[in-house]
Amino acid sequence: MIYSESALGFPIDDSVTCVEMYDGGPLSYMTTRAAGLLVDLTADAVVVPTTTRTIEQFERIALPGAPWRYAITSNGGNILVDGEPDKSWRSSFDGVELELVRTELHARSTGDWVLKQRTADDLFCYLVVEPTQVPEGFLDEWSLWCAARGWNVSQQGRKIYTMPDVVSKSRAVAEVVRRCVDDGVLDAHHLTVAAGDGALDADMLIAADRAIRPAHGELHALNFSRPNLDVTEFSGGRAGEEILEWLGEKTRNGVEP
Structure with missing residues (x-):
């Protein structure tokens, strides 16, 4: 809207x-x-x-x-x-493993392509990135790691969200x-x-x-x-x-x- x-x-x-x-x-x-x-x-x-x-x-x-x-x-x-x-x-979402995911994301998201790292309402994480500089394979590899733990990954413009499936x-x-x-x-x-x-x-x-x-x-x-x-x-x-x-x-x- x-x-x-x-x-x-x-x-x-x-x-x-x-x-x-x-x-x-x-x-x-x-x-x-x-x-x-x-x-x-x-x-x-x-x-x-x-x-x-x-x-x-x-x-x-x-x-x-x-x-x-x-x-x-x-x-x-x-x-x-x-x-x-x-x-x-x-x-009802107090059991999501936010700290585990946030720590892993922080370890994987180093470099000038990351402008900001944020946690939203103690529920999920997102990166603000330079879209053209995201390393090749990052989204696929991060998505696989997250999927095995009940989380999903989505890029919307300059933001890459990491979200619990629930x-x-x-x-x-x-x-x-x-x-x-x-x-x-x-x-x-x-x-x-x-x-x-x-x-x-x-x-x-x-x-x-x-x-x-x-x-x-x-x-x-x-x-x-x-x-x-x-x-x-x-x-x-x-x-x-x-x-x-x-x-x-x-x-x-x-x-x-």
């Missing part, structure tokens, strides 16, 4: 609004039209912002349509309820849906629609009744497709508008599983 200036695909002008500030300057944008479409969508559907961002990173965004009853951060590792982390959900957006979405059904906010015949552009979104898109991805990003580079998945015509910020139009249409008219 939101884009950096370089990812928008067109110059910043009056059709764009800033939705995230960082270190005193603008960082992320969405078109004014997309912002309006998102506000409209919240009137017709249970909208659950879902992101790999940490709680702190998510809270920087002034996403139109707020406040949210539920939001999902940390790739599914945290569920926010009225803005507060759900402690019972977070505690921390996933689809599991968190399923939990939020269960709670909404139990509370009577959704009925038993609800339909779930989802949008995403990165490999860490794939499980959520597969699990949804209908899904959409933009014609850019990691999943587009992988030519990711599924029977329940649509792809936008546009890329960049215009794809954000197209996705929100699609979500609104499915919400108003209903979709078949």
Whole structure:
């Protein structure tokens, strides 16, 4: 839904609004039209912002349509309820072997190609790298080591994520849906629609009744497709508008599983 200036695909002008500030300057944008479409969508559907961002990173965004009853951060590792982390959900991941993985990653990621090493919400690790300088074979070898221990690896632009398999957006979405059904906010015949552009979104898109991805990003580079998945015509910020139009249409008219 939101884009950096370089990812928008067109110059910043009056059709764009800033939705995230960082270190005193603008960082992320969405078109004014997309912002309006998102506000409209919240009137017709249970909208659950879902992101790999940490709680702190998510809270920087002034996403139109707020406040949210539920939001999902940390790739599914945290569920926010009225803005507060759900402690019972977070505690279900206390057994992940973060220190083992973090130590091994640190030993493998030396050199000028690594700009930063970070731990996110004490759940997973990621590197910020120079994409063209990542050593040949690093991703394959690191992925094999992680897979044997129940973790997975994904590169999205300048970031290489190392994530426990149990921390996933689809599991968190399923939990939020269960709670909404139990509370009577959704009925038993609800339909779930989802949008995403990165490999860490794939499980959520597969699990949804209908899904959409933009014609850019990691999943587009992988030519990711599924029977329940649509792809936008546009890329960049215009794809954000197209996705929100699609979500609104499915919400108003209903979709078949």
